[in-house]
Amino acid sequence: MSADPGDRVRILDEDGTVVDGATVPDLDEETLVEMYRTMRLARHFDERAVSLQRQGRMGTYPPLAGQEAAQVASAMALSPDDWIFPSYREHAASYVRGVGLDRTLRYWMGDERGNELTGLNVFPVAVPIATQVLHATGAAWASKLSGGGEAFVCYFGDGATSEGDFHEGLNFAGVFDVPAVFFCNNNQWAISVPRERQTASETLAGKAEAYGFEGVVVDGMDPLAVYQATSDAIADATGEGRNGEDGRARPTLIEAVQYRFGAHTTADDPSVYRDDAEVERWKRKDPIPRLEAFLRGRGIVDDERVAAIEESVRAEVADAIEAAEGTERPKPGDMFDHVYAERTDRLAEQAADLEGLCERHGDEELLE
Amino acid sequence: MSADPGDRVRILDEDGTVVDGATVPDLDEETLVEMYRTMRLARHFDERAVSLQRQGRMGTYPPLAGQEAAQVASAMALSPDDWIFPSYREHAASYVRGVGLDRTLRYWMGDERGNELTGLNVFPVAVPIATQVLHATGAAWASKLSGGGEAFVCYFGDGATSEGDFHEGLNFAGVFDVPAVFFCNNNQWAISVPRERQTASETLAGKAEAYGFEGVVVDGMDPLAVYQATSDAIADATGEGRNGEDGRARPTLIEAVQYRFGAHTTADDPSVYRDDAEVERWKRKDPIPRLEAFLRGRGIVDDERVAAIEESVRAEVADAIEAAEGTERPKPGDMFDHVYAERTDRLAEQAADLEGLCERHGDEELLE
Amino acid sequence: MSTQKPDTQNLTLVQAVRDGLKSEMHRDEDVLVLGEDVGKNGGVFRATEGLYEEFGEDRVIDTPLAESGIVGTSIGMAAYGLRPVPEIQFSGFMYPAFDQIVSHAARLRNRSRGRFSCPMVVRAPYGGGIRAPEHHSESKEAIYVHEAGLKVVVPSTPYDTKGLLAASIRDPDPVIFLEPKLIYRAFRGDVPEEPYTVELGEAAVRREGADVSVFTWGAMTRPTLSAAESVADDGIDCEVVDMRTLSPMDTDTLLASFEKTGRAVVVHEAPKTGGLAGEITATIQEEALYYQEAPIERVTGFDVPYPLYALEDYYMPEDTRIEEAIRETVAF
Amino acid sequence: MSTQKPDTQNLTLVQAVRDGLKSEMHRDEDVLVLGEDVGKNGGVFRATEGLYEEFGEDRVIDTPLAESGIVGTSIGMAAYGLRPVPEIQFSGFMYPAFDQIVSHAARLRNRSRGRFSCPMVVRAPYGGGIRAPEHHSESKEAIYVHEAGLKVVVPSTPYDTKGLLAASIRDPDPVIFLEPKLIYRAFRGDVPEEPYTVELGEAAVRREGADVSVFTWGAMTRPTLSAAESVADDGIDCEVVDMRTLSPMDTDTLLASFEKTGRAVVVHEAPKTGGLAGEITATIQEEALYYQEAPIERVTGFDVPYPLYALEDYYMPEDTRIEEAIRETVAF
Ligand SMILES: Cc1ncc(C[n+]2csc(CCOP(=O)(O)OP(=O)(O)O)c2C)c(N)n1
Ligand SMILES: Cc1ncc(C[n+]2csc(CCOP(=O)(O)OP(=O)(O)O)c2C)c(N)n1
């Protein structure tokens, strides 16, 4: 376990060169290109989403620029049946796990159906900070008790480590050895509160010791390092990894050190609480050019391929926006549908009341 | 910081002999005798309290036998203006801080006035586990902000370390460097749940690292070691100790390793979940004979003195019981007195209703 | 009590909890129990006694001391497909889990539009009257009833306890199951050995009467029935309705009774202000004002923190107060 | 709005919050503000803007992200003698602090028989209607009103906001101060520069009328007043009472109004079942049944988890629904 941030796992340096002594994970070219493409897709999606919000076509939105490597590469380390438990910022991780971008847009457009992820092992976005840590622990525990064999990856931020639920979740995970990976997207800020104000702990990963398992610090803007660290943690969690010799699966806390380039959400103005210089410093670590340089160096992509990717990325995002905006609005009565498996009498009454109201007055009058 | 339980602070061995290389804290004879006497008092009080409960003269009561050293010696390390935040088991620590035994009895006899500790810096007993950790942190913080200079000692059990409030409290304490000492009475059991089921952390003290400050494991059945560790922690907390050179006061987490000889409460039957052999093993560490042997060895007490102490202890407890049982019962209307600084109209109405009811029917009919 | 039939046991309410858990655990291997001291110790009230021995440590699990942890992990378990029955040792210790209960358990189905659900039963001993320490006598059912997506159940007999618990465990949605500990061992009742359910959402008329309806639940059912007997001596004919399920509430039975009697008293232990007597009163006068012949009286706990036990008997509604309210209502 | 007087400012409601904090912090150096993003950032709604610069980091404190931590340490601070004003970023995030609020803040005075008290004001933006993300639109005032020992305040005008906040901060007991964020910036009002208080526990009659009383608070006051104007065209003379303090509730004003009109509608955003409309209805019919001429209508949120914003305008009571209820009540 590393308490010294200097020990962080890193494979690519800021120029995309493999650092001395590091082993590049064994990924085929197609997968590496997919990783690169997905990161670009996420970046472009993010820009478009912010602009949709600016244009009043979407509500508050939490951007992820700068955090693509941590999300994409970690999610790519999962097997098909594995589960993820995202916070509100993991649009890219969810995309990798099968959540269409149009779904994500619809959620942020205020349409609950964006969270209806039938067939996917992706939990609905968790807005109350750190609450999902317990859900991931519980689901992982259930899988272990049922012999399911899946891994469970839970995402949360640096700020989340201060909440009681983080503590209780990791503590349960340690006691019951559940097949979970706790993936902390330490983007240095919890809205305006810097990492150092969040806790006096030297690293966030180091907190794992309090729960009797390992913590790993990884360069969260190095997609290869993230991929490797997540793969290792998943192997440990499912009993196939380093701890697996004795068959004892163990959770891991991964601290992926990274930076949020943009605002906390579109409602936030980061210039109030942080310097441009800091942002610029972190932008030098941008994961996308880093991976691109690595791929170019290996002859896996060239200008032409990059251009083609850019074009396909634009088209995919444009399609998603069209799909999201083209979906018909939810019906008012939808809000009564999933409160319980079956509507109670009182809900049926209320639904009828609302329907009557809508019939009598129409949307114009009601929503004026 | 010690992650290895072998590193625990210890001054007296199980026979009351000073262990090699240990320094006996600089306490005068009178103080040492007081420490011994208070521990005996606590033990005797405890026996009598359990028997009061058995006789139906008191409600559920949580015994402390085995834990006298941790409570008495830690509380004796405080200065007059310092504060304590007890859980429900720290009758002996509270006694040292001025809470009459009759008060404690009255509280457990169901009389809220047992918690009316005018003039004392003793917080009311906290029943909801770990909640008091935040109160201690907050009061300590307030003292720091106001330049008060007091130290704040918070007591809680091994089980309490699993609660979110423990985490949030220690984390705030670490971030704001408040003058608090977190004193964990690790008595090995949280009702029927053993320490190993509570957390996979190697030690409880080690959890302090997650909050950026020191944790210390101390033999909680060695009163001299407890006294020393607490004194050191208080000095650190108020900026006069090891960390004090740079003027930076720091909290400490003390894990006092000890054992609860009896039941969790009078409602509990420990034979269901633990072996007598385990209890016997720990009884060999009983803090009272240990300190007695030390005092005898130094010629500070002899048979006569011990007998005199025993007699005075019995008298004091008998007086306390008499006082507690002699107090007139609280009046029904008392329950409306301190809901707010002033009674609201609705409360005044309800108080009048109850008074009317009592007048019309009398206690016999109402309480049948 | 009636004599024991061959296939019934004569159980206390807490034994019926245990029997209900046991028979559901036999019926469905996805059912599991977790919480503080529920395993080896069998629960501080012995509600899970013997289950650890019978079902093993993977289905009867002693957890660390953390209520949000217990409920939050249960939500994850339920979403995965199990049917967890977390115990919170006393209902006064559910507050640390309140966020998980209201922000997640209550909303998981809705938030995921049915992709996930939360078939979980949070059990907790509830209510006052047993000379317990501070924070051990809470009765705050109203705060759970106010939360859409939860069901809230309070049994008052051994038979109902087993049947309602089984129905709760089989229910596809989260249930807060509050067990009135004052009557955990107060009396016995016949309980079939076979599994059975008592449907959620149906009140029980415990005593039929024509003059006034008294609506109550849990431990208050007994003093209410006893008050009803007392006033019967003076020719007052009380109907006593045990609501049993507080959410969803059986407004049909509630209104039918009121329409018959035109007078009502609501009895609960919880503090008056903001308690469910208000909800019941509002429902009645919304739907049945025409029938109303007297103000609806509330016999409740006072608006004070539940007092330590020296005064608790003054706090808890009992026969005398209920009787007075019935008489006043009828005399109006 | 009236023209600005020399010693008044024309402020929005959220500016009045800030002004109230500022003037109380000047008046009493024991007052301090803490919470997530309240310092350098000035609060996510700018309610604490400029305070960090003015009063420094020891009185305007950015805390770690932990609501139980924020409220629990505030209780300790208050017990020590300070007057903390913790901000919870949205009222939907008060749940993790619920245990500290109800088990401790509400009871500290009572439990210590007055040795300690808890003069703390928990501020939180509250209610729906601003197209906010999930969990950002809660209005669960009822669960705090049900808890003895707490006071609960919901202002609806800039003037009241500053005055009620000042009264809350000076109050010797804990206050839950819920700020209707829908009207944080919806309009301005004159606010004296000097410190002043608006007494807790006093409702305000916002519009006098003889035919029907509408009881409401917070953001619902505006659509209620507008519905009152609409029905006035048809000769219906509505009285609109802004409750302002929900605990303790001003039942005198409530009853006086009802005794005058004999008819009532209660409007709140919170879900219907278990909401405060029930409490108000019960109080009225307990005390003033003689005067009642029609069922008391409840215009409230539905019994569903607050929907994401595409549907929130259907969830929130607005003019039309309120108007219909008024007409029905008067027509009864
Ligand atoms: C329980 C809770 N408290 C407060 C908030 C408001 N809030 C939303 S995001 C956020 C900061 C989160 O920081 P971090 O955990 O570092 O994640 P990041 O946003 O940086 O990805 C806060 C305070 C919330 N959503 N939930
Ligand atoms: C929040 C909360 N949950 C549960 C309980 C019930 N309870 C009382 S004491 C106890 C065990 C506490 O163990 P520990 O912290 O080790 O302290 P000890 O009793 O051993 O001194 C439990 C579960 C409680 N009082 N508060």
Ligand SMILES: [Mg+2]
């Ligand atoms: Mg962050």
Ligand SMILES: [Mg+2]
């Ligand atoms: Mg213990």
